[in-house]
Amino acid sequence: MSTQPIELNFQSYLQQAGVSAPDADLYDTCVRCGLCLESCPTYTLLDLEASSPRGRIALIRGVNEGRIPVDAPGFLKQMDQCLGCLACQAVCPSGVEYGHLLEAGRAQAKAVRPQSRMAQMIEGFVFGWLFMSLGRVRLLAVLMAVYQRTGLQWLARRLGVLKLMGMAQMEQLLPRMSSSFVKAEGQSFAPMAQATTTKRVALLTGCVQSVAFAEVHDATVHALRVNGCEVVMPQGQECCGALHAHGGDLVRAKELARRNIDALEAAKPDYVVVNAAGCSHHVKEYAHLLHDDPAYGKRAEHFVSISRDITELLAELGPKPAQTPLPWRVTYQEPCHLVHGQKVSQQPRQILSAIPGLSFVEMGESSMCCGSAGTYNILQPEIAGELLERKLNNAAATQAEVVLSANTGCMIQMRAGIAQRGMNAKVMHLVEILDAAYRQDEARM
Numbered sequence: 001m002s003t004q005p006i007e008l009n010f011q012s013y014l015q016q017a018g019v020s021a022p023d024a025d026l027y028d029t030c031v032r033c034g035l036c037l038e039s040c041p042t043y044t045l046l047d048l049e050a051s052s053p054r055g056r057i058a059l060i061r062g063v064n065e066g067r068i069p070v071d072a073p074g075f076l077k078q079m080d081q082c083l084g085c086l087a088c089q090a091v092c093p094s095g096v097e098y099g100h101l102l103e104a105g106r107a108q109a110k111a112v113r114p115q116s117r118m119a120q121m122i123e124g125f126v127f128g129w130l131f132m133s134l135g136r137v138r139l140l141a142v143l144m145a146v147y148q149r150t151g152l153q154w155l156a157r158r159l160g161v162l163k164l165m166g167m168a169q170m171e172q173l174l175p176r177m178s179s180s181f182v183k184a185e186g187q188s189f190a191p192m193a194q195a196t197t198t199k200r201v202a203l204l205t206g207c208v209q210s211v212a213f214a215e216v217h218d219a220t221v222h223a224l225r226v227n228g229c230e231v232v233m234p235q236g237q238e239c240c241g242a243l244h245a246h247g248g249d250l251v252r253a254k255e256l257a258r259r260n261i262d263a264l265e266a267a268k269p270d271y272v273v274v275n276a277a278g279c280s281h282h283v284k285e286y287a288h289l290l291h292d293d294p295a296y297g298k299r300a301e302h303f304v305s306i307s308r309d310i311t312e313l314l315a316e317l318g319p320k321p322a323q324t325p326l327p328w329r330v331t332y333q334e335p336c337h338l339v340h341g342q343k344v345s346q347q348p349r350q351i352l353s354a355i356p357g358l359s360f361v362e363m364g365e366s367s368m369c370c371g372s373a374g375t376y377n378i379l380q381p382e383i384a385g386e387l388l389e390r391k392l393n394n395a396a397a398t399q400a401e402v403v404l405s406a407n408t409g410c411m412i413q414m415r416a417g418i419a420q421r422g423m424n425a426k427v428m429h430l431v432e433i434l435d436a437a438y439r440q441d442e443a444r445m
Ligand code: SF4
Pocket: 029, 030, 031, 032, 033, 034, 035, 036, 037, 053, 054, 057, 088, 091, 092, 093, 094, 095, 096
């Protein structure tokens, strides 16, 4: 029988922040078997029960049964220290929906955590202003591009200004801005002439992807066209809201979800496709996020039913095999939100098998988190750094010249690590390598 959460004195905080306590059924499902412990990166590194999934579930339960104060330092610490990688959820035999528990726990922690005025201002700027509008993201990206391309970045690094400001590590993670940005304005791209089937696919262009990974969008559009799809970029779409939801800001996460449903649904697509695994996972959470919204609940369910990660959709479509050999040695780093969150693991390998001449070497611990995890590598640099080292060691052991991934955050993290280590390897998105093979075929025609 479920234990009902007792009346807590922080209810007014939670109501104000639009936060609901997690359903007791979510934590009652945990039978404390510990089968998830070995798959948990923080438990693997720290060997502490509190830093394990079972320990965190016990804390969330304790808070919601009134035995642990919601502002207890141990609870707040564990809500931050968890990567949200969902490796525990993927292996749990009892089906504990850990991701939903963590989301609720983080929202509670956020509602009661004391914050300095400066931290409030930064958070308000990033989540409340910047990522609520793609126009603002593009504006900031222009400034970043100026910083990166005019020698300012070189000068700041050379003079040690960033170190003095305590921002050197964070700045290393700044992705290089694309030479042109992708702005969804209702563009439509017809399927290639030789393609046989026609599906209408709406592309969610996202925030960071649209300004720093424009080449991944180009590859996505082209690869889908080769596979018989019409691709549209509906106007009015926004950031998917994953950063907000993972940070406990569910009010804004819901607002962004509603705007994306409005914009993308209006294009009447057969599929909604997303090429960053963290975002494709979050988009599939829209039905859960909006389940109690009378106007959007049903629409969100339909939206989720047609949403696909790009690797998933290409695998569903075939994909069309390339003809010309691409003699590259490659390995694949599995994004947590693809392999654990969406259980998409074979499809990326299926895509690679469509490319002749490729030498694919499996990486050890390919599904262990690389330490990126949204803003985790900025907020928890020590654990993130240890996980990155481990990932780079595994990548180096394959002697691959290309490390493939399928998520923006992982690609940023891997590129920064590879550059710092001076490794001779390139990081690419899976769809880019398939697209490179298709373009090679076209060049030979
Ligand atoms: S989360 Fe699942 S695997 Fe982990 S202790 Fe609970 S029931 Fe066992």
